[in-house]
Amino acid sequence: MAASIGDRSVVSTTPVLEAREVSVHFGGVRAVEGVTLRLEPGLIHGIIGPNGSGKSTLIGAITRLTPLTRGQLLFDGEPYQGIRPSAMAGLGVARTFQTVRLLPDLNVRDNIQLGADAEASAKTRPRPGWYQRLRPSVSPAVADAIRRTGLEGWEDYYPSELSYGTQRRVEIARAISMNPRLLLLDEPTAGMNQSERAEISRLLRDLRDEGLCQLLVEHDVQMMLDTCDYVFAMNFGELIAEGTPADVVQNPLVQEAYLGRKGRQHA
Numbered sequence: 001m002a003a004s005i006g007d008r009s010v011v012s013t014t015p016v017l018e019a020r021e022v023s024v025h026f027g028g029v030r031a032v033e034g035v036t037l038r039l040e041p042g043l044i045h046g047i048i049g050p051n052g053s054g055k056s057t058l059i060g061a062i063t064r065l066t067p068l069t070r071g072q073l074l075f076d077g078e079p080y081q082g083i084r085p086s087a088m089a090g091l092g093v094a095r096t097f098q099t100v101r102l103l104p105d106l107n108v109r110d111n112i113q114l115g116a117d118a119e120a121s122a123k124t125r126p127r128p129g130w131y132q133r134l135r136p137s138v139s140p141a142v143a144d145a146i147r148r149t150g151l152e153g154w155e156d157y158y159p160s161e162l163s164y165g166t167q168r169r170v171e172i173a174r175a176i177s178m179n180p181r182l183l184l185l186d187e188p189t190a191g192m193n194q195s196e197r198a199e200i201s202r203l204l205r206d207l208r209d210e211g212l213c214q215l216l217v218e219h220d221v222q223m224m225l226d227t228c229d230y231v232f233a234m235n236f237g238e239l240i241a242e243g244t245p246a247d248v249v250q251n252p253l254v255q256e257a258y259l260g261r262k263g264r265q266h267a
């Protein structure tokens with residue numbers, strides 16, 4: 001079956017990822033409630049929603065860092081919610097975090113190399129020490145990720161020496177160096193200026209054109225309009241709209257979610 005999303009036609013086969021009625025509760029807080037979505041190959045999907053609407057929790061659930069209260073997760077049509085978070089690299093799932101998580105004692109090159117190593121060790125299951133001895137000092141995936149994120153010249157710097165925006169680019173480079181099949185990005189351009197955001201948008205679209213399925217969380221509506229093929233909107237843990245970015249931002253429920261947020265409390 002063929003369908004059209006924006007100006008991209010999608011042959012509807014097995015989605016890369018499917019969430020079925022996924023809920024995550026923290027005590028009385030229904031952070032994610034009954035979310036069903038499909039992430040299709042070769043598309044950039046976005047999630048918008050006010051602060052606290054459940055975007056990061058949903059990414060945590062998909063990447064298995066956050067336990068599900070209910071629901072099912074499928075990758076390539078296979079349920080995977082029983083696996084450990086550390087096994088996600090083996091599935092081909094890479095992510096960046098809303099708060100930068102770089103290792104402070106490693107320079108830029110070595111922080112990025114961690115991503116490539118995670119992918120390699122998931123594939124080869126090396127004995128301790130074997131992989132470190134055999135791999136070249138800078139693997140091609142790392143050199144490529146450094147080039148694509150504009151980090152040439154920063155390789156020997158440590159995270160504390162970098163601006164916040166540059167630290168975020170290192171996180172993106174680390175995720176890309178895993179050569180993932182699904183890339184989840186939680187506010188990757190926070191702390192970046194307009195031209196840096198435009199560069200990241202272009203990078204994500206280039207990766208999309210190479211076939212990489214992505215899920216992007218951003219508050220910058222213009223960035224979402226420029227970058228995403230398909231957008232989900234959340235409010236109070238639930239999906240309230242989905243469709244093309246232009247349609248979703250015009251949706252009355254979405255507009256009300258942003259305008260009507262003030263003063264409302266979680267159950």
Ligand SMILES: Nc1ncnc2c1ncn2[C@@H]1O[C@H](COP(=O)(O)OP(=O)(O)OP(=O)(O)O)[C@@H](O)[C@H]1O
Binds near residue numbers: 029
């Ligand atoms: N570990 C946790 N324990 C308890 N409550 C949590 C936890 N993580 C998130 N929450 C709550 O779940 C709800 C959803 O939070 P989440 O961080 O997923 O929202 P978000 O959409 O990512 O927000 P933002 O745009 O501010 O990043 C919020 O009410 C939050 O306080």
Ligand SMILES: [Mg+2]
Binds near residue numbers: 055
């Ligand atoms: Mg968040």
